Amino acid sequence: MQHTHTAASPDNQGFSEAPYAAPPKKKRNKWLWIGLPLLLLAIILGAVLGGVLGSRGGSNNSSDPATSSGSSNSGATSAKKAAATSVAGGVGSTATGANGQVYLAVSTDSYFLPVYATGTATSGYIAPTTKPTASAAAAWPADPSPPSTSSIRDHPRLIAPKYKWDALNSGLIAKDPYLTYWNSTIVANASDTLNDPLVPYTEDGGLSGSGVLDPAREIKMKVKNWAYAYRVTNDTKYATRVKAELWSAAGNDSENPFGTDNSRWNPAHFLDLAEFSSAFAIGYDWLYDFWTEDERTALRWSIVNLGLEYGYDALVNKNSTFWWTGGSSEINGNWNCVCNGGLIMASLAILGDDTTGRAQAVLDAAVPNAKANCMQAVHPDGTWAETANYWYFGTTGAAEMISALRTAYGSDQGLIDSNPAWNLTSVYHMHVQGMTSLFNYGDHGPNKYSATANSLILWADVFDEPRYALYQRDHYDSSEPWSMFWYDPSYDGAWWDGMPLDGDFSNWNDEWAAMRSSWTDNNGVYAAMKSGYLQGHQTHGDLDIGDFVIDALGQRWAGELGSGQYLATDYFASEAQDAIRWHYYRKATEGQNTILLNKLNQNVGANVTSNFGTTGDIQGAAPSYTAPSGSSAFFTTDMTNAYNGT
Ligand SMILES: *[C@@H]1O[C@H](CO)[C@@H](O)[C@H](O)[C@H]1NC(C)=O
Ligand SMILES: *[C@@H]1O[C@H](CO)[C@@H](O)[C@H](O)[C@H]1NC(C)=O
Ligand SMILES: *[C@@H]1O[C@H](CO)[C@@H](O)[C@H](O)[C@H]1NC(C)=O
Ligand SMILES: *[C@@H]1O[C@H](CO)[C@@H](O)[C@H](O)[C@H]1NC(C)=O
Ligand SMILES: *[C@@H]1O[C@H](CO)[C@@H](O)[C@H](O)[C@H]1NC(C)=O
Ligand SMILES: *[C@@H]1O[C@H](CO)[C@@H](O)[C@H](O)[C@H]1NC(C)=O
Ligand SMILES: *[C@@H]1O[C@H](CO)[C@@H](O)[C@H](O)[C@H]1NC(C)=O
Numbered sequence: 001m002q003h004t005h006t007a008a009s010p011d012n013q014g015f016s017e018a019p020y021a022a023p024p025k026k027k028r029n030k031w032l033w034i035g036l037p038l039l040l041l042a043i044i045l046g047a048v049l050g051g052v053l054g055s056r057g058g059s060n061n062s063s064d065p066a067t068s069s070g071s072s073n074s075g076a077t078s079a080k081k082a083a084a085t086s087v088a089g090g091v092g093s094t095a096t097g098a099n100g101q102v103y104l105a106v107s108t109d110s111y112f113l114p115v116y117a118t119g120t121a122t123s124g125y126i127a128p129t130t131k132p133t134a135s136a137a138a139a140w141p142a143d144p145s146p147p148s149t150s151s152i153r154d155h156p157r158l159i160a161p162k163y164k165w166d167a168l169n170s171g172l173i174a175k176d177p178y179l180t181y182w183n184s185t186i187v188a189n190a191s192d193t194l195n196d197p198l199v200p201y202t203e204d205g206g207l208s209g210s211g212v213l214d215p216a217r218e219i220k221m222k223v224k225n226w227a228y229a230y231r232v233t234n235d236t237k238y239a240t241r242v243k244a245e246l247w248s249a250a251g252n253d254s255e256n257p258f259g260t261d262n263s264r265w266n267p268a269h270f271l272d273l274a275e276f277s278s279a280f281a282i283g284y285d286w287l288y289d290f291w292t293e294d295e296r297t298a299l300r301w302s303i304v305n306l307g308l309e310y311g312y313d314a315l316v317n318k319n320s321t322f323w324w325t326g327g328s329s330e331i332n333g334n335w336n337c338v339c340n341g342g343l344i345m346a347s348l349a350i351l352g353d354d355t356t357g358r359a360q361a362v363l364d365a366a367v368p369n370a371k372a373n374c375m376q377a378v379h380p381d382g383t384w385a386e387t388a389n390y391w392y393f394g395t396t397g398a399a400e401m402i403s404a405l406r407t408a409y410g411s412d413q414g415l416i417d418s419n420p421a422w423n424l425t426s427v428y429h430m431h432v433q434g435m436t437s438l439f440n441y442g443d444h445g446p447n448k449y450s451a452t453a454n455s456l457i458l459w460a461d462v463f464d465e466p467r468y469a470l471y472q473r474d475h476y477d478s479s480e481p482w483s484m485f486w487y488d489p490s491y492d493g494a495w496w497d498g499m500p501l502d503g504d505f506s507n508w509n510d511e512w513a514a515m516r517s518s519w520t521d522n523n524g525v526y527a528a529m530k531s532g533y534l535q536g537h538q539t540h541g542d543l544d545i546g547d548f549v550i551d552a553l554g555q556r557w558a559g560e561l562g563s564g565q566y567l568a569t570d571y572f573a574s575e576a577q578d579a580i581r582w583h584y585y586r587k588a589t590e591g592q593n594t595i596l597l598n599k600l601n602q603n604v605g606a607n608v609t610s611n612f613g614t615t616g617d618i619q620g621a622a623p624s625y626t627a628p629s630g631s632s633a634f635f636t637t638d639m640t641n642a643y644n645g646t
Helices: 028-050 075-085 088-093 162-175 177-192 213-233 236-250 267-286 293-315 334-350 358-372 390-409 422-432 455-462 466-472 481-486
Strands: 105-108 114-116 503-505 512-516 525-530 548-552 555-558 609-614 633-638
Touching (some): 162 177, 213 481, 236 293, 267 334, 390 455, 390 481, 422 455, 422 503, 455 481, 512 633
Antiparallel strands (some): 503 512, 609 633
């Protein structure tokens, strides 16, 4: 675009070009409060239209909300005080972190994002690290009997081996404030849901629509929480509740119908079948000692006949009904991760007890299929091939299969090595998270239930990057059983120390960039913009080259409309130029924060080029950060091709 627009400076008049007139200037302070949002908007629109992001640094500190609202540079001491009184998700009921440090979040804001202490002192704040066992206040013991590919671990073997339960129950939880908080939150959740009615078999748009995915995921989440609570309290009320839910979902009880015949887990919408399989796998494995021999046999019957038989038909017989296995085209997205993930969990759970041979056969076929598909859903720059929201489902499925293979066999059988870009998908997630919500382009997906960002905690371990876990542990969705086993309490440090403010994700399939004024002040400025290829996102993208979001002063000023109605005609049928999908407002160019010419959709084959630049500022150790004067970034795109030369 040729249009240029000059960014305003704090003291003048950029407002004459803003969409609304500036309010009359009464008192300086009030003017600032009212004017700042418009000013920031003008600055960033300048970036969008003219390719120049105005300086985000403050030579004039009065424009920095953190300093003008009276926070002082009291650093670690004030952080300690704040942490002692109120805390993100209660984490700081203790004043200090696991290792005597102080950079815990102090509360959660209205967007469920962590709020950090303020202060510019660096004392007590170190870069992300893993403390040596000797100097860490809390650490995992060594695995006393590591499994191998020729000898699978005893139960429990899925993600949570016995020696970890033993360590948690015999002092580790008490030594670490995060483990303490997560443990009590999970058990409280398990208690609060104990008297819920059995999850009903509620179809969404029929079995071939969205099927019974919500019931499957709700059951998986609840079984995981109840089974966890049983193992840390020994209270059988949680285990008997798992039994009631699984016996219901087995579907034999004519008084309480749960689908019909052996297809009740719904192979027609295979995600449902995979999540049911995963729920049964966790129940079978974690409560192995609780079940009688007859109960184990009954559970295995469901896992094999309602789950693995269909997995066998899909992966071994290559029945093409099951499109998610790929074949000629890669299915690099959440479907392949969730489906293989559930089947792998189910196979691992019953290996050794299974007399049908299905578990071994499905496992042997699922791992290479996931390598060729699911694992390729991270592009070379770390961006997820679908959308920022679908990242949650795909990475959760992948993390579950990778972690379960590691705990059961001591090896993920080459999954992680099949795509080194997985190391960067945590960085993708951090940059795609704005100051209110995600840069939530494209479809947002169904209810998440137990899909969280906790895979970051696993990737921290896999790639030896404590930063990923230190970031995620302060987020509200970390209170969940997987965190208890993936988290390493010897991690320490301020996750933001050393983080570049801006991120450039330049792979052509999904090119985009993010820019922010701070990692720790959610009232700062965040802008993200995309220009990636419009096809190849598992039909979850929009026609949105040039699309952007802006957060400032704790509000989203330019946002996304998200998903349309998934059950609408041909919503997912095609990404071709004439696809019905592109006639739905939320998917069409008209429904995006981009330029619309002649009310026409953008060209789905446009392959545009973009330029990104940044002054490259990096946040330091202190929790408060003010970018230096002149700090800036830009992202420009020549969008001509997207408009067919109009
Ligand atoms: C975990 O939380 C539950 C519920 O608050 C509690 O009963 C249990 O003692 C906790 N476990 C440990 C080891 O602190
Ligand atoms: C239990 O936790 C899940 C997320 O894991 C959440 O969706 C649900 O609302 C919680 N329920 C209660 C009663 O706390
Ligand atoms: C539960 O009971 C078992 C068997 O008695 C015991 O070994 C374990 O320590 C108990 N766990 C807890 C959390 O009390
Ligand atoms: C459900 O029915 C099958 C087939 O009769 C049986 O093998 C299995 O044990 C039953 N499962 C439960 C949980 O009752
Ligand atoms: C493929 O799977 C579908 C759904 O389960 C089934 O109806 C069909 O008979 C299978 N095809 C073959 C050749 O087995
Ligand atoms: C993983 O990514 C981080 C950036 O977050 C980088 O510093 C590190 O070198 C990468 N590690 C590997 C093994 O590629
Ligand atoms: C788009 O352009 C990039 C180079 O910028 C090229 O690598 C890629 O293959 C192109 N994609 C298509 C579908 O033309």
